[in-house]
Amino acid sequence: MKKPSAAYARAGVDVDLGNTLKDRLPALVRQTHGPRVLGGIGGFGGLFRAAFPDMKDPVLVASMDGVGTKLKIAVQAGRHDTVGEDLVNHCVNDIAVMGARPLFFLDYLGAGKLDPDVFTAVIAGLARACRRAGCALLGGETAQMPGLYHGADYDLVGCIVGVVDRKNILDGSRVRPGDALIALPSNGLHTNGYTLARRIIFGKLKLGVNDRLPGMRGTAGDELLRVHRNYEPAIRSLPPRTLHAAAHITGGGLPDNLPRALPADCRAVITRKQLRVPPLFRLLQEAGKVSDDEMLRVFNMGVGMVLIVADSEAAATARRLRGRIIGRVERGAHGVEFV
Amino acid sequence: MKKPSAAYARAGVDVDLGNTLKDRLPALVRQTHGPRVLGGIGGFGGLFRAAFPDMKDPVLVASMDGVGTKLKIAVQAGRHDTVGEDLVNHCVNDIAVMGARPLFFLDYLGAGKLDPDVFTAVIAGLARACRRAGCALLGGETAQMPGLYHGADYDLVGCIVGVVDRKNILDGSRVRPGDALIALPSNGLHTNGYTLARRIIFGKLKLGVNDRLPGMRGTAGDELLRVHRNYEPAIRSLPPRTLHAAAHITGGGLPDNLPRALPADCRAVITRKQLRVPPLFRLLQEAGKVSDDEMLRVFNMGVGMVLIVADSEAAATARRLRGRIIGRVERGAHGVEFV
Structure with a gap:
């Protein structure tokens, strides 16, 4: 088979470039593979052995997600090795709150024109986070779609x-009125609220990605690209049955996410002053003149994950995981109340 | 919790619109759920029971994919109910060629601004194809990313x-020299080559999406939006052990995809004149002045799937599945030769 003429490359899709990139992948990807992964790389699908002899009724837990416009900051800052970590950790947290441990991960990278260095950095970040999470990077797709993605933009x-064994699924049914809410700290915006944050920092404050944020140590790029924390090791470290439920605080913030971990007849009551809101959020609120309520719905406000445990276990659990007790579960209308 | 102020909506992300859409989903999605799906919709992850008592060594097969710039045609034509089917069928085929039957599917829809009608049409297409494929639509994510997606564009x-039971994995190891290659017909471009096709039809020929294609029955929109065929039922209908391997003909065409189904010491030899190239491809080649070799690498050329079976089974299998014998497997350098 001869190489194709340049006509397809002219239309913006360089098949050979795509193939060249595929050649760089195997070493990065194989580092994430354990004995459960069968076969090589390059098949039509990834293969993962599904025998779970230590479980009575194994249940697969699956979730799909993106990084949001944090990608825009990566493009502005020219740093592409962290967004893959953001994505993997985000996904790991989403299934960890249901009691699951990660098995495998697949990625999709859509771009107008593939830059090999950007691509390699993104995949390296994905592979690093997968390896740390004990998760196989089982497959992925790279799409060159000129005319859909513009300039250096890409979506990930x-x-x-x-x-998870069925009896260990965390679905809120173990939660009781009187249980304590423990906040595990986020280390930044994680992957939510970037559209508003960009508007405030780059629009209103007219800062550049390399400018230091007022009152903070790092540049806008540093502070906005901090990697979404992976809370799965913290959850896994708890003694069996300690955790009644957990909520990953992503888009929609505490008000939208915490109820997903509660039974229908329970509400969460959070003491506002127990939230230790980090400086970045206070800067965004002041500069953007954003209301308290909206801040809570758009940003994580320093809380990356909420664990729900029995009141009697709360102090020890919070100490151990460096969390804070921020409130209680009460019987009442499903939702979150801030007092 | 009060409704948030308009500031976040102004920045282009309307949390309430997102929530409204989530309310429309459950009915569409539940139609695809069988008894293996646990829990409701709206959890952090989807739950799917993973006991496979009829298998000795169950292996999960996973694949991730997009629709490519076929999405641009959907936007131009204002028809959004078929691209979801394209995507599901594409994915089903990718794992069917490894011997797997589908269990569940998750989707991601990224857009600048969510149009509720477009969104509903896309999800309806996904749900319809999932139901037909016997596949649960287990989860999904919708991201509003103004500034990344422009105008009415979206990615899916x-x-x-x-x-698949491990002993039934199709990995090329059953293929023998002398085996026959059976082409199952595509019904159009499926999901590949759209960047070049758009350039030729809308650029060179200056046709509109509602203009009839020269020498063809339908408009450009009709012909370019034909739904990617699902070949899994055809594969499943074959007697056990009949199928030695299969290749889904997607990006890279026959030359890139057929070798993935072959052992390292085998090549595929295809007789060009046995390919019955449909009129759409001939139109594209003539109008775009595209070489034969490039046509074969960019488009499926009328072949959506290649099945590899023993020579003795070839005629009966081809007749039964309305396919055509297009060539043979020979010992030799890994690849595809056209004679």
């Missing part, structure tokens, strides 16, 4: 599959 | 997970 999407 | 990504 991930799908994770994990497993 | 899918992840499928299926299962």
Whole structure:
């Protein structure tokens, strides 16, 4: 088979470039593979052995997500090795709150024109986070779509599959009125609220990505690209049955995410002053003149994950995981109340 | 919790619109759920029971893919109910060629601004194809990313997970020199080559999406939006052990995809005149002045799937599945030769 003429490359899709990139992948990807992964790389699908002899009724838990416009900051800052970590950790957290441990992950990278260095950095970040999370990077797709993605823009999407024994699924049914809410700190915006944050920092404050943020140590790029924390090790470290439920605080903030971990007849009551809101959020609120309520719905406000445990276990659990007790579960209308 | 102020909506992300859309989903999505799906919709992840008592060594097969710039045609034509089917069928085929049957599917829809009608049409297409494929639509993510997606553009990504008993994995190891190659017909471009096709039809020929294609029955929109065929039922209908391997003909065409189904010491030899190239491809080649070799690498050329079976089974299998014998497997350098 001869090499194709340049006509397809002219239309913006360089098949050979795509193939060259595929050649760089195997070493990065194989580092994430354990004995459950079968076959080589380059098949039509990834293969993962699904026998779970230590479980009575294994249940797969799957979630799909993106990084949001945090990608725009990566492009502005020219740093592409962290967004893959953001995505993997986000996905790992989403299934960890249901009690699952991660098995494998697949990614999709859509771009107008593939830059090999950007691509390699993104995949390296994905692979690093997968390896740390004990998760196989089982497959992925790279799409060159000129005319859909503009300039250096790209979108990055991930799908994770994990497993939990049915009796250990966290679905809110173990939560009781009187249980304590423990906040595990976020280390920044994680992957939510970037559209508003960009508007405030780059629009209203007219800062550049390399400018230091007022009152903070790092540049806008540093502070906005901090990697979404992975809370799965913290959850896994808890003694069995300690955790009644957990909520990953992403888009929609505490008000939208915490109820997903509660039974229908319970509400969460959070003491506002127990939230230790980090400086970045206070800067965004002041500069953007954003209301308290909206801040809570758009940003994580310093809370990356909420664990729900029995009141009697709360102090020890919070100490151990460096979290804070921020409130209680009460019987009442499903939702979150801030007092 | 009060409704947030308009500031976030102004920045282009309307949390309430997102929530409204989520309310429309459950009915569409539940139609695809069988008894293996646990829990409701709206959890952090989808739950799927993973006991496979009829299998000795169950292996999960996973694949991630997009629709490519076929999406641009959907936007131009204002028809959004077929691209979801394209995506599901594409993914189903990718794991079917490894011997797997589909279990569940997740989607990602990224857009600048969500149009509720477009969104509903896309999800309806996904749900329809999932139901037909016997596949649960287990989860999805919708991201509003103003500044990344422009105008009415959106990207659509899918992840499928299926299962196969290890002894039934199709990995090329059953293929023998002398085996026959059976082409199952595509019904159009499926999901590949759209960047070049758009350039030729809308650029060179200056046709509109509602103009009839020269020498063809339908408009450009009709012909370019034909739904990617699902070949999994055809594969499943074959007697056990009949199928030695299969290749899904997607990006890279026959030359790039057929070798993935072959052992390292085998090549595929295809008789060019046995390819019955449909009029759409001939139109594209003539109008675009595209070489034969490039046509074969960019487009499926009328072949959506290649099945590899023993020579003795070839005629009966081809007749039964309305396919054509297009060539043979020979010992030799890994690849595809056209004679």
